[in-house]
Amino acid sequence: MISTRTCAALLVAVLATGLAACGPPAARGIRYAQARSNYDPLQPMNRKVFWFNDKVDVYMLEPVAKGWNWVAPKPVQRSVSNFFTNLRAPIVVVNDLLQGKPKNGASDVGRFAVNTTLGVLGFFDYATRLGLAQHVEDFGQTLGWWGLPPGPYLVIPIIGPSNPREAVGLMGDSAASILPWFVGWEILLGARAGELVNTRALLLQQVDEAKRASFDYYVFVRNAYLQRRNALVNDSVGATNLDQEELYHPQMDGQMDGQMDGTGEDLYHPQDGTSDEREGVTP
Numbered sequence: 001m002i003s004t005r006t007c008a009a010l011l012v013a014v015l016a017t018g019l020a021a022c023g024p025p026a027a028r029g030i031r032y033a034q035a036r037s038n039y040d041p042l043q044p045m046n047r048k049v050f051w052f053n054d055k056v057d058v059y060m061l062e063p064v065a066k067g068w069n070w071v072a073p074k075p076v077q078r079s080v081s082n083f084f085t086n087l088r089a090p091i092v093v094v095n096d097l098l099q100g101k102p103k104n105g106a107s108d109v110g111r112f113a114v115n116t117t118l119g120v121l122g123f124f125d126y127a128t129r130l131g132l133a134q135h136v137e138d139f140g141q142t143l144g145w146w147g148l149p150p151g152p153y154l155v156i157p158i159i160g161p162s163n164p165r166e167a168v169g170l171m172g173d174s175a176a177s178i179l180p181w182f183v184g185w186e187i188l189l190g191a192r193a194g195e196l197v198n199t200r201a202l203l204l205q206q207v208d209e210a211k212r213a214s215f216d217y218y219v220f221v222r223n224a225y226l227q228r229r230n231a232l233v234n235d236s237v238g239a240t241n242l243d244q245e246e247l248y249h250p251q252m253d254g255q256m257d258g259q260m261d262g263t264g265e266d267l268y269h270p271q272d273g274t275s276d277e278r279e280g281v282t283p
Helices: 006-015 029-033 043-071 074-087 089-098 100-115 139-145 163-177 185-202 204-214 217-233 243-246 275-277
Strands: 154-156 160-162
Touching: 043 074, 043 154, 043 185, 043 204, 043 217, 074 185, 074 243, 089 100, 089 163, 089 204, 100 139, 100 243, 139 163, 154 275, 160 217, 160 275, 185 204
Parallel strands: none
Antiparallel strands: 154 160
16 A cells, blocks of 8 residues: 555655646746735635634643743754754755755755754754855745745644645645654654744744734734745745744734734624725735
8 A cells, every 4th residue: 555655755746747837937926926915715714714723822832832931041942943944954955956946955955964963963053154044945835936826825724824835835845854754653743743832932922912913913924924935935035944933923024003902803803894905905
């Protein structure tokens, strides 16, 4: 019987073979990014899932993250983040090559070697000190780089903001990961939970500020996610260790107009028209 990981790897191979048929890289992706920045036809369902995810965060993840934040100083949290970022290096390298970026691929291989050795399994980022730039690449970005449109905005339970293209990308990244070949699923699940708590602890202040300042937190997260993904696909933005998580818990770039009423209900069910009408946007 063919294993799930083998099926995922075959799917990635088929998709990678057909990428060139999607159109020229980057340029077509930018056009889609401009045309589909607020494409959210599934908004009623998405808001319900978003509400559920937020409750999981408020009542489960955030309290644990606060406890970890009290125990572990920020340098320790940063080192843990560096460790997990280093583990994802093979995924980044594979997608560097799939996007036709051998120079970036060589740089990321060098980063992995330096941080795994001199950086003590990746806990310390010595590669950046040596001038090896960090890149954030995944299979969802690879599909977008070759022109595949993202499709409608989609909020997935527990996972958070996504779209059909990124959902397929998650399967591709799973096939490119080397860890499941050597580590049992129960250890991987525990490690993922630990990474999630550590990242949430690093973003406690940013999430709190975003919730307090945004008139509609759902719209804020959606727009920040879509803009960030479009920028990453088109290589028009720099990257940090927390890029992927900041898409779901984005940092405020400035005070948004309006305040929530303190109950939190208007974050998910605004009273005066739809969120897009208030923004003057037509999906």
